Amino acid sequence: MAEKALARVTRLLGIVSVLQHQDEASFEELGERFGVSAEQIRSDVMLLFTTGKPGGMPDEYVDFDPDALDRGIARLWDAQGLTQVRLSAREAVALIASLGTLVASGAAPAAAEPALAKLRDAIGSEPIDVVTDARVDPARVQPVRDGVEQRRAVRLDYVDAQDRRSERVIEPHRLVAIDGVGYIECWCRRAGDYRTLRLDRIVGAELTDEPVTTPPAEGLGFSLEPRFDATVTVHRSARWALEAMPGAQVSDDGEDVTASFPVADADFTAGRLLAVGPALRAVAPEALADAVARHARAVLDAQVGTP
């Protein structure tokens, strides 16, 4: 079954459902609600008109007020038992998992948690359950969310990927979750440039009275721009670690797995590669290999005192 037919049936049932909740709706309003043109809604309504019970008598078809239709308004007279249907298992998973991820990343607006709760109430805990376990302390990030909504600058106490702690004032533009990690896209006044800062590295935040004056940058996670492409080979038991690298292209080669992926911050990537140290086979280019070696020596120095 073509996906398109399913999408259209779902929208047609949605149109019926909306008209069961409210008296009437213009084609424009319905189009806006379902993300299609008013013209598409007109053609949807015409299709509904021809839907009816088997061997249909004239009164056994879905029926609309014909005068209203001429004015571009849908008013339902008879739905023949049609109404919107519950979420399928996959639909529930797709929506609940992404919403749960957004909440856990700390990037979700305040409305996300009640929305998640209402969805789970309506669907039940089957077939997916959300284990609440925020990566980011919501209270600590709250001033950043407030700053986004009220368009005010925020003073941040921030720890960067090299574990350097700094205080900076940012103009927050948008919260984003990329691969489950929450970031704030902002203008950093200290750097005088756009930055994408990880929410889980925020140690403290305080809302200021100063307004946001800079426009948001274009593009999602813009300052995560890659500096170079890395190629890393690991034993296949550590494949998951390479797949977790954003933008990774993974290919199998017998017992080994090779991935190439863009690297924005060699030190950060090196730190993550140490986690699969015993499975590591090859690291390129030299810039990344050097970072891994430097990291590994420093860890050994700290841990056992012999570099």
Add this chain to the structure above:
Amino acid sequence: MADATARLLNLIVALTDTGRRMTRETIRATVEGYDPVPQGADAEELSRSEAAFERMFERDKDALRSLGIPLRTIQDAVHGDDIGYRIDSADAALPALDLTAAELAVLSVAGAYWEDATLGDDARQALTKVASAASSRPTEGVLAAARTRGSERAVSVLLEARDERRAVTFDYSSTTSGLQRRTVQPWRLLTRSGVLYVQGLDTDRGAPRTFRLSRVQGRVRPVGDEGAYEIPPELPAAFSPEQGGTALVAIRPEAGHALRARGEAAGSVEGWDLVRVEFRHPDAVRDEVLALGGAARIVEPAALAEQVAEHARRALEVAGG
């Protein structure tokens, strides 16, 4: 496409709250969109037309399932092998979802999360349904966005297998036991901290296990018969707290801020601050200390300290040149 859409709608209307079940024969003869049995056809034409109807009807049943409509099959008490179908609107209808405009807006952000085609389509379908049950319209300009580049191909196979109560098999790499073939009766999916898991009975081990989907390698395949198991009414906790524990970590001054924020100060030794950190899984602390690149070390437990050193040593062998 318009034909398929119209036929599906007619089929839904025909089957919904029908006084009695409808058999395949009745559906074929009366529901608009199906070709009825051709008049005066010879045996070959009849069997070809019968096969074409069967294929179309099977596809439509799959479509109903994809839409989330539970199709009841009812056996006639008198004619045992004569299966009829019905949709009960009470099972099928979307429950009321009293979402505010802001909540609706957040859902549309969540719906754009999947880059993976299958889950992306599912999320859009879900949003259409949610939009038809909401009394408000989404507020403009939500200043949030979400994306994932991960693909969760396993999800649909797992859900289908779970629906059929059929076991699945897949290669799984775990940090403790390496890469192994697992056979699992899936009970449910879970999401924690943005990570998808499946919990089920690991039939080789005869015990419940929870698997992280991103560590499943290659394809998930259904194996064995349908209806092979039942999902226990009371599921055990998916994440056992037994693996958790406490580590004593030494951190250089002005470093390890994330660990400090989570842990409890426990004095200092030779210029290092001591912090006691609770962990859910030892790997998490190990990886965090490794990522700090020498600004932290594990004091206790000793096994974890040795793991940190071993990971660094092995990485250095490869990268050290």
